[in-house]
Amino acid sequence: MxxxxxxxxxxxxxxxxxxxxxxxxxxxxxxxxxxxxxxxxxxxxxxxxxxxxxxxxxxxxxxxxxxxxxxxxxxxxxxxxxxxxxxxxxxxxxxxxxxxxxxxxxxxxxxxxxxxxxxxxxxxQRLTRAHQKAKKMIENQVLGKVLTFRTTFGHKGPEHWGINKTNGTWFFKKDRSGFGVAGDLGIHKIDLLHYLLDDEIEQVSAFQGSLHKVTEAGDPIEVCDNIVCSLKTKQGRLGTASFSWTYYGEEDNSTIIYCENGILKIYHSHEYQLEVITKDGEKINYKLENIQTNDNQTNSGxxxxxxxxxxxxxxxxxSGEEARSSLNVILGMLEAAETNRVVTVSSSISSIKVN
The missing domain is CATH 3.40.50.720 (NAD(P)-binding Rossmann-like Domain)
Structure with missing residues (x-):
């Protein structure tokens, strides 16, 4: 075999x-x-x-x-x-x-x-049971149409994860990582949003900063260690996203989807990986499997x-095309943060427009 x-x-x-x-x-x-x-x-x-x-x-x-x-x-x-x-x-x-x-x-x-x-x-992230179940519920409009969303992904940083465990990690080098936390963690959640919503992010605005991480010489790193974004999809859904290398207490890898008739909370609770809360206050909790973290390595699938x-x-x-679309959104985020403007992500994958 x-x-x-x-x-x-x-x-x-x-x-x-x-x-x-x-x-x-x-x-x-x-x-x-x-x-x-x-x-x-x-x-x-x-x-x-x-x-x-x-x-x-x-x-x-x-x-x-x-x-x-x-x-x-x-x-x-x-x-x-x-x-x-x-x-x-x-x-x-x-x-x-x-x-x-x-x-x-x-x-x-x-x-x-x-x-x-x-x-x-x-x-x-597409492969976790909680994300797959949430996608099915969204597709079937169990809680009606999706209106808004928020997502986050943060941990204490790649210097605690990388092979050398030092501030000399390549993740902190602009010519090697390119995008800092946006390309390390943020791109996972952009792909996840595209997957869950069967939609694509079309407009972005963002703030970014090197708030706390330093190089081996003690200087601020060349890429962002935090970025916070506002997002609009092609279908008109609105949401926010925050990605961080300075969540020092514990990882946060949660997503919340707000629908016409209730809320889906994914990896928001330590006990329940998927929580459904209807607009009438009914709560349905699902125990599935914990999401993989840097401190808890499990089979990602x-x-x-x-x-x-x-x-x-x-x-x-x-696919490569889907990954390219997520990359295009990350490029738009960084452009938005650098220019302090709202950026329209081009569907042609050839350009980004600054509004």
Whole structure:
């Protein structure tokens, strides 16, 4: 049964804590090959998970026995490695964000079309049972039409999560992470809103700041550690979003959907992962499963979903085009914050208009 060989490019925390253990646990994956520009990191994961190492990305991609590749590189390399992997005949699971620019995202999407291989992007919040149940309830208008929403995603920051556990993390470097907390956490929730509402964010305004995080030299970081946004969808829904690397007490990964006839609270309660409150005051609580956190690593389901798509030739859970749309919203947010204007996110994926 175990017959798929996986390659992992980039051996930081996301590979160590999510991709590698989930490949190891998948019954259809029998071997892993690791590459990192720091050979010791690759060797460590190979020892930990029983795999082997490659000396270069090109060596890994030239291995015809590798069918699937996880691109766990830092953000500035996604368009290089994912594009190369696709054009070398590999199915690709790319970490989010898909890239730093729309042009780079287009490179990856075009490579997927040319190769005919599966490209999936790791927006794993779609896979939680609470989000999936909430989507069904919204689709069926259990509480009527959606009117407004609010969402947040915050934790104490990537210096507590990254492989080196220092303020020298690449997440704090503008040329490498690009978007700070907006691209690290915010893009997850933008994809989730698109998924839950079957709608797309069309207009944004935002404030951002480097409020507390500092570099290894003690200077404010080059990217935002907090961003707060107002959002309007194509269908006219209104909402707010806040993303933070300075939630020091505990993570907050909650979303609340306000409908004509009540409220859906998702991951708002520690006890109930989905709460339904009708306008008459009736409360229905669902115990499903806790959402994965940095301090509580559980199976995200993304590898299982990716491998199932490869095995059964199914469409990806999150396509390159969908990931590109979420990236476009993040770019709009940052433009809005930098210009103090309302920004219209172009549906053509080619430009952003400042109003």
């Amino acid at each position: 175990r017959r798929i060989k996986a390659g992992i490019i980039g051996c930081g925390s996301i590979a160590k804590n999510r991709h590698a253990p989930e490949y190891k646990a998948n019954p259809y994956v029998n071997e892993m090959v690791f590459y990192d520009r720091n050979p010791e990191r690759a060797a460590t994961l190979a020892d930990m998970f029983g795999g082997s190492t490659a000396h270069s990305v090109d060596e890994l991609l030239a291995d015809s026995t590798i069918q699937v590749v996880s691109d766990c590189s830092s953000n500035e390399y996604h368009h290089i490695f994912s594009t190369k992997a696709l054009l070398n005949g590999k199915h690709v699971l790319c970490e989010k964000p898909i890239s730093l620019t729309i042009d780079q995202a287009n490179q990856i999407v075009e490579a997927q079309k040319k190769s005919g291989k599966i490209l999936m992007v790791d927006h794993n 993304i590898i299982d979903a990716f491998i199932e798509c490869v095995r059964l030739d199914k469409p990806p859970i999150v």
